[in-house]
Amino acid sequence: MALYLVTGQPGHGKTAYAIDKAFAFKKEGREIYAHGIKDFDYERAGWKHLEDPTKWQDCPDGAVIILDECYTVFPNRNPGAKVPEHVEPMARHRHRGFDFILIAQQGLQLDPFLRGLYEEHCHVRQTSIMKSKTKLKKWDAYQGNVAGPCGNIVDWVRPKYVFDYYTSTTLVTTKRSIPTWVKMVGIGVLIILGAMYYLKHSYSAKIDKINEEASTTHSGTGVTGASAKGAPGPRTYDTPTDYAKAHVARFATMPWTAPIYDGGAPAGQPQLYCMSSLAGNDAGGHHREASCSCMTEQGTKYDMSQPECRTVARNSTPYNPYKQPVAPPPPYVPPVDQVHDQVAAAPGALIGSTSRASGTFPESKPYQTSTTIPDTTAQL
Known part of the structure; x- marks a missing residue:
């Protein structure tokens, strides 16, 4: 009880x-x-x-x-x-x-x-x-x-x-508060969903941009002509600006990475030769700032940033896997008859060996001296 x-x-x-x-x-x-x-x-x-x-x-x-x-x-x-x-x-x-x-x-x-x-x-x-x-x-x-x-x-x-069996409270004014852990879980889910949406939107935009660039590069009609149906043709570009952009290298130190070289077989690829100089006085005593410039194998100037230029000048360009190896030319071997003719026609002279006669070579004349002996007395 x-x-x-x-x-x-x-x-x-x-x-x-x-x-x-x-x-x-x-x-x-x-x-x-x-x-x-x-x-x-x-x-x-x-x-x-x-x-x-x-x-x-x-x-x-x-x-x-x-x-x-x-x-x-x-x-x-x-x-x-x-x-x-x-x-x-x-x-x-x-x-x-x-x-x-x-x-x-x-x-x-x-x-x-x-x-x-x-x-x-x-x-x-x-x-x-x-x-x-x-x-x-x-x-x-x-x-x-x-x-x-x-x-x-x-x-x-x-x-x-x-x-x-009974009537409960007809009007409940007590507010039920949501537990803190439920709020935190809800906030976490919203953050995750927001991050997923942002990543999806970001990657979708990048993929669309890449596809658009590829479509612009490989299709359409432009300033360079049109492709024949059923057969590959030259690349075409919509505007001169797009054509100019195709020549801009993706990496400044590697000019062959420009879109113009994608999927094609160009006659050659640019080779860079860079020279860098530190700050100092020149031969005339004038102060010169540090500078660096690059030229191609065609003697044309190639623009790139100063840090990249100094990197190429110091370490050369990165390895180019697309460059075809070039074998050195074989040494020149003349014909056999030509070699014999050259030996026979070679000019020559014989020089004899004799004793040199006196006076045939500039010599110093004999030096004559005179000696005087004074009288010897007690008075000097």
């Missing part, structure tokens, strides 16, 4: 939970007395209506008494005030086998004398956006802070049959 306290905000299902619990007692053969349930069909449910809930002691032994909005029966009072006559016997309800199911929005609305008598406190709260799904937090004693931690939390689905 126990006192059960069921709390919760309006519209969260506390009355439905209490009625379902009372029907479980009825299946055990207990008599059910109720008061305060709106528009309850007592005859259909097989319950009895308790006209004056303060006279609960007039009920037969072993009865189950369910009181909705019971703060009207056991209102809160000053702890120093006298305990009402119908409240004080609640401490001895076990003697006659009574079970009480008290329904209120919060335990503080009820008489403080009852707080030490509850054997189960169940707080009902609907946290899901699904109306039929509700959280039940249960304690084995009165709990003043229903928002605090609880070791016994269960999900409870409101049984539909209980609404056949």
Whole structure:
């Protein structure tokens, strides 16, 4: 025999939970007395209506008494005030086998004398956006802070049959908030869908551009003539600008990558020769900035950026897999008769070897000297 306290905000299902619990007692053969349930069909449910809930002691032994909005029966009072006559016997309800199911929005609305008598406190709260799904937090004693931690939390689905016996809240103004994790999942899905749409649109635009360029390059009529039906012909371009763009290399250091060379067999491919000079003074003492220029094998100037030009000047052009290897020409070998004629006709002269006669080569004339010896006396 126990006192059960069921709390919760309006519209969260506390009355439905209490009625379902009372029907479980009825299946055990207990008599059910109720008061305060709106528009309850007592005859259909097989319950009895308790006209004056303060006279609960007039009920037969072993009865189950369910009181909705019971703060009207056991209102809160000053702890120093006298305990009402119908409240004080609640401490001895076990003697006659009574079970009480008290329904209120919060335990503080009820008489403080009852707080030490509850054997189960169940707080009902609907946290899901699904109306039929509700959280039940249960304690084995009165709990003043229903928002605090609880070791016994269960999900409870409101049984539909209980609404056949009474009228629930006609107007629920409590707004159900969507859980944060649901919001985050929704935002994540929107971001992913947006990214997928952007990537699809971006790649579709690039593919369309490539197809358009290919169509412009390989089909249509233009300034260079028309292709014959059934046979390949020269490329045609719609405008002179398109024709000029076809000669612009995709990579400045590799002029053969221009679209004009795509799929064709050109007579030759440009070869670059670049020369780079650092900043400094020239032979005339004038300061010159760093510069780099490139020429083709035809002696024409080829424009490219300075960094690319210096790269080619320092490291040469990248490897060209489309260039045909050229074998060096064989050495020239003259005919045999021509070789003999050249040897016979070679001019020559013999030089004899004789002793050179004196005076035939410029020589220095003999140098003549004179020596004078003075008289030797004591007077020098």
